[in-house]
Amino acid sequence: SQTIHQWPATLVQPVGSPLSLECTVEGTSNPNLYWYRQAAGRGLQLLFYSVGIGQISSEVPQNLSASRPQDRQFILSSKKLLLSDSGFYLCAWSGPGTSGRNEQFFGPGTRLTVL
Amino acid sequence: AQSVAQPEDQVNVAEGNPLTVKCTYSVSGNPYLFWYVQYPNRGLQFLLKYITGDNLVKGSYGFEAEFNKSQTSFHLKKPSALVSDSALYFCAVISSGSARQLTFGSGTQLTVLP
Numbered sequence: 001s002q003t004i005h006q007w008p009a010t011l012v013q014p015v016g017s018p019l020s021l022e023c024t025v026e027g028t029s030n031p032n033l034y035w036y037r038q039a040a041g042r043g044l045q046l047l048f049y050s051v052g053i054g055q056i057s058s059e060v061p062q063n064l065s066a067s068r069p070q071d072r073q074f075i076l077s078s079k080k081l082l083l084s085d086s087g088f089y090l091c092a093w094s095g096p097g098t099s100g101r102n103e104q105f106f107g108p109g110t111r112l113t114v115l
Numbered sequence: 116a117q118s119v120a121q122p123e124d125q126v127n128v129a130e131g132n133p134l135t136v137k138c139t140y141s142v143s144g145n146p147y148l149f150w151y152v153q154y155p156n157r158g159l160q161f162l163l164k165y166i167t168g169d170n171l172v173k174g175s176y177g178f179e180a181e182f183n184k185s186q187t188s189f190h191l192k193k194p195s196a197l198v199s200d201s202a203l204y205f206c207a208v209i210s211s212g213s214a215r216q217l218t219f220g221s222g223t224q225l226t227v228l229p
């Protein structure tokens with residue numbers, strides 16, 4: 001069966017510090033991968049998605065970047081965190097392809113607090 | 116463009132009563148529709164989806180949803196609510212054949228009262 005992992009689970013960082021959040025998927029090949037941010041426990045904002053190694057699409061211009069160094073690894077980074085980067089970060093995967101039919105499966109999330 | 120609306124921020128229902136969480140959508144083309152549930156400080160869990168075919172879709176934990184093309188709605192329903200159903204529910208849509216990604220609604224907090 002497929003599983004998705006995110007770490008760390010919680011993170012408290014000072015403004016201006018770097019960030020690296022990691023997401024890995026097991027039990028599937030060539031998944032589509034996604035990074036979302038959820039602010040104030042409500043709406044989800046798609047940040048990045050990837051349909052393959054090294055292929056990253058950005059949905060919102062911002063202080064963050066993403067990379068996919070391996071098929072089942074997706075990393076969210078920042079060189080200098082802002083207060084507005086605080087939130088709940090969710091990684092998700094779906095089956096390969098671009099039809100949109102495949103449901104997404106979400107990881108447990110990382111709670112980031114920037115002070 | 117594609118969008119989804121969940122008109123109710125909060126829905127309260129008594130345990131044992133039927134529940135409905137509303138969702139309406141707007142897409143150009145045929146929609147693919149999804150419902151997800153989120154428990155506190157957890158990731159989203161997939162409940163069900165409509166792609167094509169039967170308008171009534173059955174999903175996990177006894178939930179079902181009805182696709183209504185004329186009303187552009189995809190309401191989530193359950194015949195008898197449980198206290199454990201209390202959670203945040205998200206509707207999502209994507210237009211078939213579109214280069215867009217999934218668009219989520221703002222979420223509806225369901226509280227089932229014992």
